[in-house]
Amino acid sequence: GAGVSQSPRYKVAKRGQDVALRCDPISGHVSLFWYQQALGQGPEFLTYFQNEAQLDKSGLPSDRFFAERPEGSVSTLKIQRTQQEDSAVYLCASSLRRLMNTEAFFGQGTRLTVV
């Protein structure tokens, strides 16, 4: 596609519900990143994939958060047993090469609200 696509754009989840957020990166992009942006804050790193390999997951806030990219293209961020503090915009970014010092393209994000 022309850009990074994320779905759904908006998600309302009841506390304790599991959610899955999808990211379609730009075709051919090797690197894929997930960021969490709380209201009024800058994005914070969650995890990084190089192709299908998850090379860095140190930013995931708890073991309720899980990300995968099984075929090296589409990625899914899953949050189990959602809590109110998980409410945020989840941004996905991809870049052509292995390191993010090349331009990274961001999707529009998924706004998750946990009620």
Place this chain on the structure above:
Amino acid sequence: AQSVTQLDSQVPVFEEAPVELRCNYSSSVSVYLFWYVQYPNQGLQLLLKYLSGSTLVKGINGFEAEFNKSQTSFHLRKPSVHISDTAEYFCAVIPNGETSGSRLTFGEGTQLTVNP
């Protein structure tokens, strides 16, 4: 580890006035520096980046930034702003070098509001 401080959370200006959005960073290693813009309900769009070379970097939409290593700053400037520049602006850094990791560290953002 790296940290980024954006010194102003909100900057109101009038149309056609100059603007400077301030960014300071802290890092124990050399970094690359970026400015991103975020319009309401949109993702982040790259404005400009400093990787190496000239410390004055020109970006899209008439913005420019100057890297000052001694002051660890990367302030963003525009000589004359438009209403359409109203948005949230984020400064970010990443360690350079192959082994330094791949994550961007962002500041908390500066809301630029351009008034008529």
